[in-house]
Amino acid sequence: MADTLNASFTRRVTLAVYLACLIAHVIYVSLYAHEIPFWDQWDAEADRLLRPLQESSLSLGQMFASHNEHRILFSRLLSLALFKLNSGQWNNLVEAYASSVIYAAVPATFVWLASRNGGSRIPMVVGAFAACALAMLPFDFENTLVGFQSQFYFMAEFALLILATACYARPTYRTAAGLTALGLASLFTMASGMFAPGLAIAMLWICHGNNPKNRGFLIAASLGLAATVALGVILFPILGSNLAASGVEGHIHALSTNFMWPMQSRSGREWHEGRKIVYAACVWAPLLTWLIQRIRVREFETDELFVVAVALWVALQLAAIAHSRGHDLLSVPSRYTDIFAIGLICNAWLASRMLTAPGARWPVLGVPAILFVIAAGSGLVSRTPADLWNVRATARFGTAQTDNVAAYIRTNDPQWLIKPLFEIPYPDAKRLQSLLDNPTIRSSLPSTINPVSPAGDKTGDPASRDGTLTLWARHLQAFVQQKS
Numbered sequence: 404m405a406d407t408l409n410a411s412f413t414r415r416v417t418l419a420v421y422l423a424c425l426i427a428h429v430i431y432v433s434l435y436a437h438e439i440p441f442w443d444q445w446d447a448e449a450d451r452l453l454r455p456l457q458e459s460s461l462s463l464g465q466m467f468a469s470h471n472e473h474r475i476l477f478s479r480l481l482s483l484a485l486f487k488l489n490s491g492q493w494n495n496l497v498e499a500y501a502s503s504v505i506y507a508a509v510p511a512t513f514v515w516l517a518s519r520n521g522g523s524r525i526p527m528v529v530g531a532f533a534a535c536a537l538a539m540l541p542f543d544f545e546n547t548l549v550g551f552q553s554q555f556y557f558m559a560e561f562a563l564l565i566l567a568t569a570c571y572a573r574p575t576y577r578t579a580a581g582l583t584a585l586g587l588a589s590l591f592t593m594a595s596g597m598f599a600p601g602l603a604i605a606m607l608w609i610c611h612g613n614n615p616k617n618r619g620f621l622i623a624a625s626l627g628l629a630a631t632v633a634l635g636v637i638l639f640p641i642l643g644s645n646l647a648a649s650g651v652e653g654h655i656h657a658l659s660t661n662f663m664w665p666m667q668s669r670s671g672r673e674w675h676e677g678r679k680i681v682y683a684a685c686v687w688a689p690l691l692t693w694l695i696q697r698i699r700v701r702e703f704e705t706d707e708l709f710v711v712a713v714a715l716w717v718a719l720q721l722a723a724i725a726h727s728r729g730h731d732l733l734s735v736p737s738r739y740t741d742i743f744a745i746g747l748i749c750n751a752w753l754a755s756r757m758l759t760a761p762g763a764r765w766p767v768l769g770v771p772a773i774l775f776v777i778a779a780g781s782g783l784v785s786r787t788p789a790d791l792w793n794v795r796a797t798a799r800f801g802t803a804q805t806d807n808v809a810a811y812i813r814t815n816d817p818q819w820l821i822k823p824l825f826e827i828p829y830p831d832a833k834r835l836q837s838l839l840d841n842p843t844i845r846s847s848l849p850s851t852i853n854p855v856s857p858a859g860d861k862t863g864d865p866a867s868r869d870g871t872l873t874l875w876a877r878h879l880q881a882f883v884q885q886k887s
Contacts, residue, residue, distance in 0.1 A: 413518045413527070420531045421511035424538035428503035428547055433883030435794050436548040437801030438496045438851050438873070439808060441828045443470070444551045445838050448482050453493055454843045456483065467591065469640045472727075476591035477557040481505075486847075489870035493847040496876045498550020505556040506546070506741070510534035510748065512560060513713065516567040517752055520706040529755035530748055537744045540783060541790040542665065545737035548797055555741050558592035561585060562599035562716050569603040570709040574611045574620040582607075583627030590635045597635030598719045600628040606712050610705060648729030657729025659683055661721040664743045665782035667734045685778035687746070688771035689754040690714045696757070696768075707756060714749035717742060737793070750775055804828040805851060812839060812853050849873050 440448065447470050455461035466479055485497055514534060518527045546552040565585045572578040586600030604625050611617045648657045659676055660667075662683035668674045684691065693711060697703055720742045728736070735743060754772035757763060803826045811819040820832040829835040838844055845853055850865035 409521050412524065413515060416518075416527060416531050417511050417515040420514050420534050421507045423535040424510050425503055425507035427535075427538040428506055429500065429879070430883055430887070431541065431544070431547050431794070432496070432499045432503055433880045434887060435544070435798040435801075436496055436499045436880075437798070437805055438494050438849050438876075439801060439805045439828050440493065440495045440551070441549050441801075441804070442830070444495065444549070445829050445835065447475075448551060449493065449838060449844045449847070450841075452479055452482060453486055453847060454841065456486070457491065457843050457847070469638075472594045472640055473554065474591045474638060475554045475593065477588075478551065478554040478592075481553055482551070485872065489872035490868075491847060492849055492868075492870035492873055493844075494849050494870070494873050494876065495550050496880065497870075497872045498553075499548060500550075500876055500879065502550045502553040502556065503547070505553055505560070507538075509556055509559045509563070509741075509745070510538065512563050513745065513748060516563060516571075517706055517710050519567075519571050519709075520704060522704075522706070523756075523759045525759045526752050526756040530752040533748045533751040537747065537783075540787055541794045542783075542786065543737055543741045543744070544790065544794045544797060546741055548794075548801075552738060554593050555738070558589065558596050559742065559745060561589040561592055561596065563713065565589060565599040565603050566606060566712040566716065567709055569606040569624075570610050570705050570712065574614075574617040576620060576623055579620055579624035579627055582624050583631060586628050586631035587634070590631065590638060594635075594639055595720055595723050597632050597639075598723070599716055600631040600635075602712060602716055602719070604628050606708060609703070610708060646728045646730050648726055648732070653729060654725060657725035657732045658722065660729075660732050661725045661735060661743070662687060662718075663778075663782075664735045664740065665747070665779060665786055667782070667786060673733060682778055682782075685774040686782070687718075687750060688774045688778075689750040689757070692768065692771040693753050693757060707753070710749050710752050710756075714746055714753070717746035717749065721746070737790075747779055750779070800825045808835075808839065808852055809854050811836070812845065812848075812855055 451465065451468075452461070455465060466476055467474055481501060482498065485501055486493060489497055511534075514527060514531050517530060541547075546555055565582065568578065568582050568585065572581070582600075582603060586603070589596035589599055607621055607624055607628075611621060648654045655676060659679035663679050663686060666679075666682045666686070668679075690711065693707070697707070720739075724735075724739055725732070728739075754768075754775055757768045758765065758772060803822075807819050807822055807827055811817065817832070817836055820827050820836055822832070824830070827835055829838070849869050854865050
């Protein structure tokens with residue numbers, strides 16, 4: 404009976420987390436997102452994916468081709484599916500709603516997988532609360548409002564599945580094959596999708612290495628995952644970048660900036676590195692305490708190992724971002740913060756788990772938990788007003804972008820595209836003009852962006868060509884705005 408109740412409780416909490424996170428992001432999308440695509444979408448989606456699809460020239464190679472350093476197969480598949488379901492219309496608002504559905508699966512999956520061993524309900528409730536609270540904050544507005552950013556969610560979801568399989572699954576050759584398949588899939592989310600397969604090798608040996616009967620499985624699974632990582636390295640394009648950190652000081656600066664998130668330097672002044680490192684240690688205090696405590700006594704629970712593996716995966720992501728995007732990094736770009744937030748959930752779970760363990764020494768274990776709550780909580784509270792300002796500014800820019808592009812299509816006057824940065828949806832006005840002049844791309848735009856009726860349209864109403872998903876998205880947006 405106890406197992407049934409625990410399973411039922413786990414399902415209810417997991418569903419509640421999914422719905423809460425989904426509703427939170429749907430509200431943000433409804434209040435602040437626009438139908439007009441933004442920045443990379445014009446090249447990666449319009450010109451290199453949807454136009455070839457409409458012109459019957461899309462190849463399998465284009466689906467796996469690199470976008471900057473990433474191979475975003477699953478985001479491309481999502482874009483194609485939405486485009487086809489929307490009667491051949493390209494709409495960022497539709498993509499943003501769909502991306503919210505995928506986003507909510509990440510915290511819900513974590514909460515469910517971290518509860519596989521049963522035990523106390525407190526860590527699950529704490530993890531669920533942390534996930535829902537973070538979903539209600541606007542720090543990740545770049546991913547929330549731009550549907551093209553779904554690759555972050557795909558990568559995180561595959562990482563959770565890979566690490567959970569390594570920790571929980573029975574040591575069979577079928578499991579080894581499944582791990583290899585998941586690892587291969589993760590390579591085509593983002594470039595750093597290769598981290599989870601590599602980390603899974605270590606988790607396999609920690610969780611299953613004590614039994615000599617598992618050696619065949621461990622060798623097979625390790626070889627499959629190692630081959631996956633090697634393929635990821637081979638597929639990784641060598642791109643020159645002036646954004647990468649350089650030198651020891653540059654890397655320390657970028658690492659401390661990333662690991663102290665959600666804290667950030669304010670008032671335009673850079674904090675001293677020592678101060679940043681102290682904040683980073685406070686944010687990550689539960690994980691550091693767990694590593695010191697558990698490694699010393701060499702006693703591990705499988706669910707703890709899973710959460711620690713996810714936290715270490717986040718740490719690898721933070722380190723990779725620090726290296727590749729760390730040049731003169733003053734604050735963490737919004738698009739990366741969904742990954743950073745998973746680290747906060749892991750640390751909250753670990754803090755509650757250590758405090759509720761039998762024989763826990765509260766005076767000792769309470770200190771890192773308190774430091775974490777103060778550092779993470781104060782960081783989130785202090786940054787939220789600026790994040791809200793950025794969300795609203797993004798919405799205002801979206802309105803200007805829609806008006807300017809619609810005016811250009813209506814008049815063919817390029818002066819409508821010669822605007823300040825962010826008042827058009829692409830950094831190069833001439834390139835944007837060439838994309839808008841392409842009849843295939845222009846015909847795929849919704850009526851809010853392309854207000855001109857196509858030749859031969861007897862209705863004279865541009866909205867008559869809008870797809871079903873576009874209409875549903877507008878109705879949902881109007882409903883939420885009316886209730887807000």
